[in-house]
Amino acid sequence: MDGHLIKELQKRRTFGIISHPDAGKTTLTEKLLLFGGAIQMAGAVKAKRAGRYATSDWMTIEKERGISVTTSVMKFTYNGFEVNLLDTPGHQDFSEDTYRVLTAVDSALMVIDSAKGVEPQTEKLMEVCRMRNTPIMTFINKLDRDGMAPLDILADIEDKLQIECAPLSWPIGMGKRFRGVYNRHQNQLYLFTPGGETRHQEGILITDLADPRLDEMLDSQADELREDVELLEGAANPFELEAYLKGSQTPVFFGSAINNFGVRELLDAFVEMAPSPQARPTTTRLVDPQETAFSGFAFKIQANMDPAHRDRIAFVRICSGKFTRGMKVLQTRIGKQVTLSNATIFMAQDRTHVEEAYPGDIIGIHNHGTIGIGDTFCEKEALSFTGIPNFAPDHFRRVQLNNPLKAKQLLKGLTQLAEEGAVQFFRPLTGNSYILGAVGVLQFDVTMARLKSEYGVDARYEPVSFAAARWVTSEDRKQLAHFEKEKYASLAHDSHGKLTYLASSLWRLDNAMEEWPAIRFHKTRELI
Numbered sequence: 393m394d395g396h397l398i399k400e401l402q403k404r405r406t407f408g409i410i411s412h413p414d415a416g417k418t419t420l421t422e423k424l425l426l427f428g429g430a431i432q433m434a435g436a437v438k439a440k441r442a443g444r445y446a447t448s449d450w451m452t453i454e455k456e457r458g459i460s461v462t463t464s465v466m467k468f469t470y471n472g473f474e475v476n477l478l479d480t481p482g483h484q485d486f487s488e489d490t491y492r493v494l495t496a497v498d499s500a501l502m503v504i505d506s507a508k509g510v511e512p513q514t515e516k517l518m519e520v521c522r523m524r525n526t527p528i529m530t531f532i533n534k535l536d537r538d539g540m541a542p543l544d545i546l547a548d549i550e551d552k553l554q555i556e557c558a559p560l561s562w563p564i565g566m567g568k569r570f571r572g573v574y575n576r577h578q579n580q581l582y583l584f585t586p587g588g589e590t591r592h593q594e595g596i597l598i599t600d601l602a603d604p605r606l607d608e609m610l611d612s613q614a615d616e617l618r619e620d621v622e623l624l625e626g627a628a629n630p631f632e633l634e635a636y637l638k639g640s641q642t643p644v645f646f647g648s649a650i651n652n653f654g655v656r657e658l659l660d661a662f663v664e665m666a667p668s669p670q671a672r673p674t675t676t677r678l679v680d681p682q683e684t685a686f687s688g689f690a691f692k693i694q695a696n697m698d699p700a701h702r703d704r705i706a707f708v709r710i711c712s713g714k715f716t717r718g719m720k721v722l723q724t725r726i727g728k729q730v731t732l733s734n735a736t737i738f739m740a741q742d743r744t745h746v747e748e749a750y751p752g753d754i755i756g757i758h759n760h761g762t763i764g765i766g767d768t769f770c771e772k773e774a775l776s777f778t779g780i781p782n783f784a785p786d787h788f789r790r791v792q793l794n795n796p797l798k799a800k801q802l803l804k805g806l807t808q809l810a811e812e813g814a815v816q817f818f819r820p821l822t823g824n825s826y827i828l829g830a831v832g833v834l835q836f837d838v839t840m841a842r843l844k845s846e847y848g849v850d851a852r853y854e855p856v857s858f859a860a861a862r863w864v865t866s867e868d869r870k871q872l873a874h875f876e877k878e879k880y881a882s883l884a885h886d887s888h889g890k891l892t893y894l895a896s897s898l899w900r901l902d903n904a905m906e907e908w909p910a911i912r913f914h915k916t917r918e919l920i
């Protein structure tokens with residue numbers, strides 16, 4: 393066993409933040425980076441957020457890759473830990489991208505707006521975390537405003553997200569009456585001062601809640617805190633590290649990101665409790681991060697970072713061994729040896745060339761259209777990591793070429809964009825057209841713009857009456873053949889040649905599922 397590798401592993405924490413837009417993810421990210429010394433100034437991360445709701449703005453922002461890329465993966469050090477924070481697109485139309493990013497983390501931080509409780513986007517993201525039992529730490533934000541009662545928020549989380557809550561801190565009042573939090577884990581009281589840009593918040597050690605200092609500091613709210621904590625002792629789940637690591641319990645913290653309150657506490661608990669890089673499944677076996685042979689997989693591809701070079705960067709999560717610049721590895725899907733000479737590591741403000749990197753780290757590899765999402769790179773044996781989901785699209789468009797001579801370019805463009813995960817495409821068994829499928833409609837605009845600028849394709853969309861797509865399989869080959877014959881007009885192949893049923897309505901889909909019990913209708917497909 394390689395002692396150096398183990399040491400490097402133990403200090404790595406790779407995570408993503410899940411939240412509904414506006415809960416405070418960007419603000420929290422910024423404060424975390426301030427603590428990590430990765431940025432010097434508030435406002436640096438926020439700048440990229442502007443105009444997130446308009447397509448045109450989104451495209452402009454995406455063109456300014458300098459900003460968007462450096463914030464896709466942010467690496468910083470804190471208390472001797474190497475923390476990799478993977479950003480997830482805020483706009484729900486790009487949620488598929490978010491799902492994939494979540495396959496590359498070892499844990500997640502969930503941000504909840506105390507006034508809103510659990511919101512839809514959080515529920516969706518949580519489903520993904522549950523698929524992999526990702527450990528989740530929770531930060532309830534905006535305590536400086538009036539919100540739901542803390543116990544109601546916890547009940548909401550437990551009810552909607554089906555995860556046990558273990559409050560490690562507890563708020564003292566909220567809104568105008570917000571006085572701070574009592575950390576039950578450390579027996580420390582943290583007093584709130586609004587507008588705190590300060591990095592250090594000293595806690596006050598209170599080992600016994602009967603301590604009269606509490607009354608001096610909190611007046612009548614001291615008794616409220618005593619009652620709350622007593623209630624919690626009886627009613628709340630005690631924190632269990634094992635349950636957190638299994639993904640069945642979430643430790644909960646309260647604070648106010650904008651006031652930088654509760655953030656350091658959260659970060660301290662995070663580096664202490666969150667898992668270091670974990671073993672990952674491949675089609676053949678589990679790969680332990682301590683294995684000395686290098687392995688990793690691409691979970692995100694970002695195109696046109698430098699439009700002049702038609703450059704793409706594949707973000708690769710290292711799963712085992714050590715990366716060294718210039719190493720030769722096997723790219724399993726295409727069965728070729730490739731040299732990883734030009735890898736980049738992402739810091740919050742800067743990209744730097746990397747000489748070596750370890751499991752949990754994310755490296756960016758220049759890609760000229762040969763790397764697809766989910767591709768595995770490995771040193772010795774041919775491995776293929778699993779667990780990168782592809783979601784059944786909810787929106788559909790037919791692509792029609794304005795210039796029929798560009799058919800070849802269209803196929804090339806769609807194939808590459810599908811490989812990147814920017815959009816999905818289907819070829820109906822009848823006819824000769826392409827149906828594009830997306831999880832969010834903005835993906836269509838981006839696809840069309842990219843087809844034009846990168847592949848010179850002049851095309852347009854036409855509406856189609858599809859409401860759902862499901863990948864279909866069956867152990868019963870006869871039934872599958874029968875199904876294919878009966879539903880020929882509603883079937884298509886996806887970009888990987890997998891059979892897909894395109895339903896014109898959800899009602900029809902339900903009907904087909906009832907009618908064909910031997911056929912399995914899959915909502916997700918793994919890219920392997």
Ligand code: G4P
Pocket residue numbers: 411412413414415416417418419420438441482533534535536537647648649650651
């Ligand atoms: P997001 O990335 O999850 O979408 O959220 P973001 O951090 O951008 O925060 C959304 C809004 O919530 C922002 O206000 C932000 O200032 C505010 N916010 C974040 N944390 C707190 C908090 O602890 N308390 C309060 N009261 N507000 C908070 P905005 O008006 O949309 O933007 P801005 O004008 O402040 O930039």
